[in-house]
Amino acid sequence: MLGRPFIVNSTVHLRLMGRVSYLSLLCVKFWWTQIISIDLTLYTPTKNLLLGIDDTSVFSVFEEAETDYQPCPRKVLDDRTIYVSRRVPFSSRLPIITDFGEVRLRDEAHIGEDIMPDVYRAPEIILRSERDIWVGIWSVAMVSWDIAKGRTLFKARNGEKLLDDRLHLAEMIAIMGPPPKELLGRSQTSLIYWDENVEEDDASSICLTQNEQQMLSKRMEQKQMKEVMNAYSNVVQRCFEDCIFDFTTKSLTPREVGCTNRCFDKFVKASERVTLRFQEQNAAMAQSGTIPGRG
Numbered sequence: 001m002l003g004r005p006f007i008v009n010s011t012v013h014l015r016l017m018g019r020v021s022y023l024s025l026l027c028v029k030f031w032w033t034q035i036i037s038i039d040l041t042l043y044t045p046t047k048n049l050l051l052g053i054d055d056t057s058v059f060s061v062f063e064e065a066e067t068d069y070q071p072c073p074r075k076v077l078d079d080r081t082i083y084v085s086r087r088v089p090f091s092s093r094l095p096i097i098t099d100f101g102e103v104r105l106r107d108e109a110h111i112g113e114d115i116m117p118d119v120y121r122a123p124e125i126i127l128r129s130e131r132d133i134w135v136g137i138w139s140v141a142m143v144s145w146d147i148a149k150g151r152t153l154f155k156a157r158n159g160e161k162l163l164d165d166r167l168h169l170a171e172m173i174a175i176m177g178p179p180p181k182e183l184l185g186r187s188q189t190s191l192i193y194w195d196e197n198v199e200e201d202d203a204s205s206i207c208l209t210q211n212e213q214q215m216l217s218k219r220m221e222q223k224q225m226k227e228v229m230n231a232y233s234n235v236v237q238r239c240f241e242d243c244i245f246d247f248t249t250k251s252l253t254p255r256e257v258g259c260t261n262r263c264f265d266k267f268v269k270a271s272e273r274v275t276l277r278f279q280e281q282n283a284a285m286a287q288s289g290t291i292p293g294r295g
Contacts, residue, residue: 050096050098051088051096052096053088058088062086065086072084072085072086116135116139118156118163119142119152119153119154119155119156119163119168120138120139120142120143120152121168122135122138122139123138123169123172123179123183124183126165126168126169126189127169127179127183127184127186127187127188127189127190128187128188128189129183129186129187129188130186153175154168154171154172155167155171156168156171165193166193169193
């Protein structure tokens with residue numbers, strides 16, 4: 001099958017992920033021309049990150065299978081027939097970002113507007129705060145995680161399988177630590193989750209029910225925290241370092257270079273925080289002999 005070297009255990013190899021991340025970061029050039037955000041997703045109905053086909057003969061294979069030995073399942077209705085899509089192999093081409101319907105310009109009023117889908121939303125979007133180009137960088141990080149791990153980083157679903165902003169924020173805090181008080185001060189909705197006198201060190205105290213706390217603990221147990229640490233290390237240090245280095249050497253302005261360097265620094269610091277939190281959790285478990293969510 002075409003592209004097989006890019007698939008490892010049902011996830012995408014870092015070689016292809018580097019291509020995806022590199023192309024996604026090129027969107028920064030759009031942001032400096034007064035575009036502030038781009039809706040970039042993989043596992044939502046938009047699916048606007050597309051790959052081309054290297055060899056169109058693959059369609060001949062589909063035609064032969066359809067007519068000779070393996071017709072795809074279908075549902076016949078009065079006005080149309082619905083076919084199950086066939087799996088298209090990955091190609092070595094650069095991915096193409098499509099569908100700019102959710103692009104926002106800098107001179108538009110957009111504070112508090114929900115522009116990102118479900119679990120891809122940046123903290124500024126959930127908290128309805130003034131945002132900048134970093135919400136787009138957040139999308140790149142979320143998509144890179146999806147590609148590397150084969151699933152979204154955050155679930156953000158309550159016991160009824162409904163999207164829950166409280167759980168979404170709690171998951172972010174469990175991985176990255178509490179949000180800065182400055183961000184909470186700019187938020188239109190922070191008082192829903194925190195007291196107005198909350199200190200930055202106490203910003204992790206989101207009100208959750210006992211069942212929700214147990215569910216969150218199970219999601220963030222040792223095995224998953226270790227996966228988070230390893231994935232951040234791979235995604236940030238192996239992929240983003242290469243593609244950002246390549247990106248910053250292609251005739252960008254000093255301002256653009258500074259932007260991408262700060263982006264990389266933020267991801268590295270996030271990786272370090274995850275590593276430290278995992279080590280602290282591991283030490284606490286060693287002392288108590290318990291595993292979070294089970295003890």
